[in-house]
Structure formats: structure tokens, C-alpha cells
Amino acid sequence: MRHRLFSLIALMLIASVLLAACGGAAEPTAAPAAVEPTAAPEAVAEPTAAPAPAASGSMTKLGLWTHSAGNEGEMEVITKMADDFNASQDQFEVVIEAFPQASYNDSVAAASVAGSLPCIIDLDQPTVPNFAWSGYVQELPVPADMLAGINTGGVGLYNDKVYSMGQFDVALLNYARKSVLEKYDIRIPTLDEPWTLDEFNTILKTLKDSGEFDYAMDVNAEWTGEWWPYAYSPMLQSFGGDLIDRATFTTAEGVLNGPEAQAWGEWFQGLFADGYVNPAPADDQCFLQGHCALWYTGSWSANDVVAALGDDALFLPAVDFGNGPKIGGGSWQWGIST
Structure with missing residues (x-):
């Protein structure tokens, strides 16, 4: 209220x-x-x-x-x-x-x-x-x-x-079950010490190899429109790439096609190729139903997660892929037409 x-x-x-x-x-x-x-x-x-x-x-x-x-x-x-x-x-x-x-x-x-x-x-x-x-x-x-x-x-x-x-406002984060992380001896990350790239790769493999889940993670890959740059460009930036050169905002040369961006692209494609993430989920219920171990989405799902998991719910920071953790923020606002 x-x-x-x-x-x-x-x-x-x-x-x-x-x-x-x-x-x-x-x-x-x-x-x-x-x-x-x-x-x-x-x-x-x-x-x-x-x-x-x-x-x-x-x-x-x-x-x-x-x-x-x-x-x-x-x-x-x-x-x-x-x-x-x-x-x-x-x-x-x-x-x-x-x-x-x-x-x-x-x-x-x-x-x-x-x-x-x-x-x-x-x-x-x-x-x-x-x-x-x-x-x-x-x-x-x-x-x-x-x-x-x-x-x-x-x-x-x-x-x-x-x-x-x-x-x-909203923010992107990773949802998890505390019981699952403890079961597989996975460290609970903090804002000061988020998961690193190597650590996260090991976590995804551990969760997939457990056989307990259909997928290690859900990243809402079925969503379209602005979700893709909003959700995944922070990962690109954390790798060291970007969508545009922010010094001039006139070119993407060297930042969207540079070695850091290519490394992110190969890693991101690998999520699907290696079976860690479903490339075409039917809905966004995989984590809530226990079929996915982790869920990368926004704070708008917090109430649903708490309602489903109670004290077992964990709200985790974004992964540090090498250049600090990055997230999408900002939400729907009001403007006046011209």
C-alpha cells in the first residue's frame, strides 16, 4: 500500500x-x-x-x-x-x-x-x-x-x-534458489564479489551436468523487440565491447566488432549451442516451475519469485565478465508528443 x-x-x-x-x-x-x-x-x-x-x-x-x-x-x-x-x-x-x-x-x-x-x-x-x-x-x-x-x-x-x-525504475538480475546453490556447492555472489566469467561457466556446466534441470538458465530468449539490446548488451559491455563508440556516438567500429565483442558473441552463442539455455522457450515459467536453475530477468518478476520460493529465493547481481558487472535499468515513462 x-x-x-x-x-x-x-x-x-x-x-x-x-x-x-x-x-x-x-x-x-x-x-x-x-x-x-x-x-x-x-x-x-x-x-x-x-x-x-x-x-x-x-x-x-x-x-x-x-x-x-x-x-x-x-x-x-x-x-x-x-x-x-x-x-x-x-x-x-x-x-x-x-x-x-x-x-x-x-x-x-x-x-x-x-x-x-x-x-x-x-x-x-x-x-x-x-x-x-x-x-x-x-x-x-x-x-x-x-x-x-x-x-x-x-x-x-x-x-x-x-x-x-x-x-x-527496474533493474536486471539473476534469480536462484538458495537450496540449489548449496546443494551443488556454488558460491552465493555479492555486489562486492559477483561471479566471474570462469566461475559462471563452471556453474552453468555443473548445473547442466547435474541432470536435475532441463536448462541451467533461462534468459527470456523468446522475448523480442528492445529486450535483446536491453538485456544482453550489458553482457557485451561487461566483456569490454559496446553497441557504439561512446566517445563520439557516431560509429560502432572497433567496439561492436572488436575482439572483446567477438568474444562475447562466441560465448553467448555457446549458451545455446552447449545446451545451457533454451533458444526458444514457450514462456517465462521455466525457473518458477523448477525446470531451470537460474533466471536472468528483471526486478518486475520479484513478487512472483518470492511468492513461489519464499525464503529459498535469491536475488543475485550480474556476472562480472571482465570489465565490471553491467545491468539494464530504466523503465516505462511518460512523454508528450510533438
Whole structure:
């Protein structure tokens, strides 16, 4: 309850900033059909301008798009946020439209080209720079005192300017059963002493060779979209490679194809080739059902893990592959369309 109250308070503060930038937003409209992930939205000669906010009596309707369709927990909080804000004043009415996550980003891209985005959209923090660069969202007028009270994971930046704000953060980690690690004499890692590459390779082999599990580890390989760079590029960085040269942000030469990156690629391919990880799992239940010994995923699964394992649950830090442990952070945030 306390966590929910904090989230709602944070959302109300964020809403005040969002609405300050929402002057020309459109009334919510149906999302266009999602384009294929491999193809850019088809360009139009003259994108239709978004209509002005629709007035209902003395109330101005502001559309809000979210990716959270089907997620009861998130939809409950978002709906509560909108209801509380709507009840707190008589000038604006926030109207929610929820869409499936799988096609959400493609729908936003297509709607941006067509000029039919609503005022408020949610976007995953790792995609904020691309959305800002593409012109989908605008800079937010965030007061300095408010910004000082929000941690890094709650702010989406591009060129040192704020383009999104969120009420929560997430982090990647490894889940394990304490009883399993003790059974196979595997050291429980800490933040100060995470598993090393050699140690982790030995652990995976030990767990596979035990015959107790279908796979030593689940890495959610069935997930698509931004999950792959979000989840696996931290491993690449820990090996010493990267997706882009961060000195200039203009080339990937030498960092994405250098020896460290190639070493990571060979190791990552080996997870599947050696049978440590299922390349195409049907769902994300392998660890919870006891068929996988380890689970590499996010803090969003913490409640499920604790509910299933109780005191046997372990939350473990990322592996240090040679250049320090790295994780993906940041979560879905709110931005204002252009």
C-alpha cells in the first residue's frame, strides 16, 4: 500500500509537468495498425495535423496511450492516476487507451508519421533518445527543484534535455534458489564479489551436468523487440565491447566488432549451442516451475519469485565478465508528443 501511494503521488507530480506541455494534444484516436518491426512506417506526403484537444462541456480531453493492456497491476495504477487527477480539477480529462506491448512502439511510430498521436504517451526509457531524435516527443519543462528529487532511472534524457519522466525504475538480475546453490556447492555472489566469467561457466556446466534441470538458465530468449539490446548488451559491455563508440556516438567500429565483442558473441552463442539455455522457450515459467536453475530477468518478476520460493529465493547481481558487472535499468515513462 505504501509503495502504491508513493507511486500515485509521484504520478500526480509528473502529471503537472506533462499537462503543462500538452497544449496542442489530440483527442485519443484509435491506434493505426502496427507496421512490421523490420520496416519503417510508410511516409505520407503531408502528415495530417493532430486536431486540437476536444472539449467536453468545460473539460478538455487529453488522450493517453499506454502499452499496458493485459497487465492488471499496471493498468490499476495508471487508471487510479488518471481518475485521481480528473477528480482533482475541472479543466482537463485524461482518457486512457491501452494497447499490447508487442506492437506498441510500431503503432507510436506510425501514428507520429500520420500526425495522430495523443498528447501523452508512455515509452520505455531506453527508447527515449530515439523517440526524441525522431521527433515523436518534445522536451519537458521540468522545474530544477523537481528534477533534483528524481533519480536517474526516472528521467529520460536526450542531449542533456528531459524528454520523459517516470514513477519507478527496474533493474536486471539473476534469480536462484538458495537450496540449489548449496546443494551443488556454488558460491552465493555479492555486489562486492559477483561471479566471474570462469566461475559462471563452471556453474552453468555443473548445473547442466547435474541432470536435475532441463536448462541451467533461462534468459527470456523468446522475448523480442528492445529486450535483446536491453538485456544482453550489458553482457557485451561487461566483456569490454559496446553497441557504439561512446566517445563520439557516431560509429560502432572497433567496439561492436572488436575482439572483446567477438568474444562475447562466441560465448553467448555457446549458451545455446552447449545446451545451457533454451533458444526458444514457450514462456517465462521455466525457473518458477523448477525446470531451470537460474533466471536472468528483471526486478518486475520479484513478487512472483518470492511468492513461489519464499525464503529459498535469491536475488543475485550480474556476472562480472571482465570489465565490471553491467545491468539494464530504466523503465516505462511518460512523454508528450510533438
